[in-house]
Amino acid sequence: MRLRSTALLSTLAVTGIALVGCSGEPAPESSPSASAAGDLCGAAVGSGAASEAVTVEGEPGEASTATFEKPLEITELQSTVVAEGEGEPIEAGQLIEYAMSAYDATTGEELGVIGYEEGQLLPQQITPESVFAQILGCATVGTRVVSTFPASQGQDGSEVPGQVYVFDLTGVTPSAAWGDPQEPVEGEPTVGLADDGEPTITLPDAEAPSETQVSELKVGDGDTVESGDQVLVQYTGVKWSDGSVFDSSWVNGAPTAFVTNQVVPGFTKALEGQTVGSQVLVTMPPADGYGSSEGHELQDETLTFVVDILATQHPAPAQ
Structure with a gap:
C-alpha cells in the first residue's frame, strides 16, 4: 500500500476524481438523450494524444506503474482503454468498485495508489452524469483505463497541476445485503x-x-x-x-x-x-x-x- 497521507487519500478518493468539474477546460456533458436512456456508453469521453502517450506496466487489478514524457501536455479530459475486462458491462445506477493510481503530469511523480487492498475505498454509484461515466463509459468489469486531467483550480484557489490516473474497474457491489x-x-x-x-x-x-x-x-x-x-x-x-x-x-x-x-x-x-x-x-x-x-x-x-x-x-x- 502506497499512501502519502490522510490528505492525499481524501484527494484521491473524493476530490481528486472531481477535478474535471473545476478544470480550466470543462469536461463534455452527457447529451440529454444519453442521460434519459441511462446510456453510460454515450457519456464516455474519447481517447486522445495525452492519454495515449501514457505507458502502463502491471496487470489490471494490481498496482501499476505509469510512465510518460514530462511534462505531459493535457488540454482536456481524455480516457484510453489499455486493457479490456472479461466481466459484464456496467450499468447506470450500479455501485462500482475501483482502484487507482495518480501521477503529476508535470513531474511524473507518483501521487498515490489506493483501492488495491480491502477497506481502502467505498464503491461509487455510476450515472451518465458522473465523472466516472466520462472515464469508464460502459466498460466491462476488469477493464483498466488511463485518464488525463487538465490543470485546475483547487477549492482554496491554488493551482492544481494536470494529473494522470490509472483506473481499474474491479467489480460491482450489490445494492442489498448478500450474507x-x-x-x-x-x-x-x-x-x-x-x-x-x-x-x-x-x-x-x-x-x-x-x-x-x-x-x-x-x-x-x-x-x-x-x-x-x-x-x-x-x-x-x-x-x-x-x-x-x-x-x-x-x-x-x-x-x-x-x-x-x-x-x-x-x-x-x-x-x-x-x-x-x-x-x-x-x-x-x-x-x-x-x-x-x-x-x-x-x-x-x-x-x-x-x-x-x-x-x-x-x-x-x-x-
Missing part, C-alpha cells in the same frame, strides 16, 4: 424483503426495549467494520410509537455513507464489529438515539432500523 440468512430472534421486530431487498419492518405488540438490541438477519463474508470506519449502507428506520417509517435510503434513492463514530450510539453499536454483506436489525431507546438532542423530533422515540452493510472504508494510516 447468509440467520434465524430471527423471537420477540424482536420481523422483517420482510422486497425483490430488490427493501425491507418492511413489523413491530411486535410489546413494550419498547429499555436497552439497545442488535441481531444479525444476514451475516456477510466481507471485511469487518472497525471503529471510525466510513461505511456505505442501505437502511430503513421506523418509530416504535406507531411503526411509521421516518427515514429510508431506499426511499431516498441511493445508499448513504457515514462514519461509525459520528452517528447516534445505537448505530455505532449496530455496525462496529459486523462484516460487509451483513444485514443488521437494531432497536435503540432514546438514550442511544436522539435522546440528548434537545428539541429533535425523535428525541423521545425508540427507533428500529434494518441496515444493510454494503462496504466499509478504514481510516488512512497515520503518516
Whole structure:
C-alpha cells in the first residue's frame, strides 16, 4: 500500500476524481438523450494524444506503474482503454468498485495508489452524469483505463497541476445485503424483503426495549467494520410509537455513507464489529438515539432500523 497521507487519500478518493468539474477546460456533458436512456456508453469521453502517450506496466487489478514524457501536455479530459475486462458491462445506477493510481503530469511523480487492498475505498454509484461515466463509459468489469486531467483550480484557489490516473474497474457491489440468512430472534421486530431487498419492518405488540438490541438477519463474508470506519449502507428506520417509517435510503434513492463514530450510539453499536454483506436489525431507546438532542423530533422515540452493510472504508494510516 502506497499512501502519502490522510490528505492525499481524501484527494484521491473524493476530490481528486472531481477535478474535471473545476478544470480550466470543462469536461463534455452527457447529451440529454444519453442521460434519459441511462446510456453510460454515450457519456464516455474519447481517447486522445495525452492519454495515449501514457505507458502502463502491471496487470489490471494490481498496482501499476505509469510512465510518460514530462511534462505531459493535457488540454482536456481524455480516457484510453489499455486493457479490456472479461466481466459484464456496467450499468447506470450500479455501485462500482475501483482502484487507482495518480501521477503529476508535470513531474511524473507518483501521487498515490489506493483501492488495491480491502477497506481502502467505498464503491461509487455510476450515472451518465458522473465523472466516472466520462472515464469508464460502459466498460466491462476488469477493464483498466488511463485518464488525463487538465490543470485546475483547487477549492482554496491554488493551482492544481494536470494529473494522470490509472483506473481499474474491479467489480460491482450489490445494492442489498448478500450474507447468509440467520434465524430471527423471537420477540424482536420481523422483517420482510422486497425483490430488490427493501425491507418492511413489523413491530411486535410489546413494550419498547429499555436497552439497545442488535441481531444479525444476514451475516456477510466481507471485511469487518472497525471503529471510525466510513461505511456505505442501505437502511430503513421506523418509530416504535406507531411503526411509521421516518427515514429510508431506499426511499431516498441511493445508499448513504457515514462514519461509525459520528452517528447516534445505537448505530455505532449496530455496525462496529459486523462484516460487509451483513444485514443488521437494531432497536435503540432514546438514550442511544436522539435522546440528548434537545428539541429533535425523535428525541423521545425508540427507533428500529434494518441496515444493510454494503462496504466499509478504514481510516488512512497515520503518516
